[in-house]
Amino acid sequence: MFPGLFPLIQPLIRALDPETAHDWTVAALERMPLPPAAADDPRLRCMLAGLDCANPVGIAPGLDKHARVPDALMRLGFGFVEVGGVTLLPQPGNPKPRVFRLPADGAVINRYGLNSDGMKVIAGRLSARQRRGVLGVNLGANKESPDRIADYLALVEGIGPLAEFVTLNVSSPNTPGLRDLQGRAFLDDLLARVLDLRARLELGTRIFLKIAPDLDDAQLDDVIAVARARGIDAMIVSNTTIARPGTLKEKALAGEAGGLSGKPLFRPSTVLLAKTFLRVERQFPLIGVGGISSGEDAVAKIAAGAEAVQLYSALIYQGPGLIGEIKTAMIRAIEREGAGMIGELVGRNAESWAKA
8 A cells, every 4th residue: 555655655755855745654564554565585585684574675773763553564564673773772863854855866864863863662562562673773882971881781681681683883984983983802792792692691682793884895805704703683785985986967066964874875775795705605594685676686785795775764665665666676586597596696796795
């Protein structure tokens, strides 16, 4: 129902400022009775860090920041859903306006700053839902936290039992100093303490790590060395970028502070994905994020090394019909390549993408 309505309501959505449109979309998903998603072609089945996903197409965090509609999103046909980012204490995020559409570029700039209802409220929402599907929660530190690693530990303990995976977001560009946690010493301390806590609590929750697209090769080597040594369950490549490509057409908006997402991020994030795949050597799976705006984009992410993909920004412009388009393109790629399952295509073009 919702996908079919999108072309009719898109002009109204586009007439609203971006944050109001986002809020209205979440409210509509809360209220609209969506039927269950149609069964997926079994060739799309994806085992993501041991989690059984009906398909490898996920929604990235940011749409459902406060865990209000995870089940509605699953009914749209996603194979897994990630909500958040969630902070330990409630925080309002940055002043408005803080999100900007760049329609000529198929892009978005946001500087929300991890606005969150806080762990207590969000844990209550997740506790009240029936456990279904593969749910992840993106975790971030409070802006004013005196001990950010302590924030992550408290979040893992409070949210971990309510989700199939949690993502340590150390790569948001909108929380000052947060990306410093990607440095080798900080990251090693963070992962060691989080994984030790999981073991002590005997949680089955998977621990994912999300990295920035702006890492150079030396920084990437450090991150992967720590991630491999500590034994994380998966890595998400990548977050939004602070870079501003010279090709951007929306010059008046390109100077806005925040993270850039959408089409301009596709190439750099896919190159980084391929480099990560070759360095990880399949020790853990990768989720490819950044600039997916078509089925072939998603197939390219798989070929560059992703076991699964996530999207968000393109939904703003194309609506939920893109989910089905991506799954159709994946089936065509399976048949074109003579494969039996989507997983057989993972990394086929990683070498060439890494040199792009």
